[in-house]
Amino acid sequence: MKIIANAGLCSGHARCAAVSPDIFTLTDDGYIGFAERDVTPAEEALARRGVRACPERALTLVEDSAADMV
Template sequence: MKIRINKAGCVGHARCAAVAPEIYELDDDGYIAVEEIDVPPGQEALARRGARACPERIITVVED
């Protein structure tokens, strides 16, 4: 599973990282730090919860 993020749409709510800090890394300003994440095995449910927590809906889950 991969996570794709539209970084330009991130407004810094940081809800993804609040739900799943192991998966969603923020930069020093509190915005999502990367555009794509390879989700580690066993962390899929957590990654999905983090994606659903984003009020801007800029996080897309890509199933393998």
């Protein structure tokens, strides 16, 4: 699983980082700090909550597909 972040939609609410500052790292200005980030199995529950917490829908979860495992 990975998180895709659309910086153009991010408004810097930091609600994602409030769920998990380790997963949703922000820039010094308070905007999402990555375009794409892999999620470990241990992080999945918090990653889902953080993505849902974003009011701008700037975050998308992409599930691993079979193609990724080849």
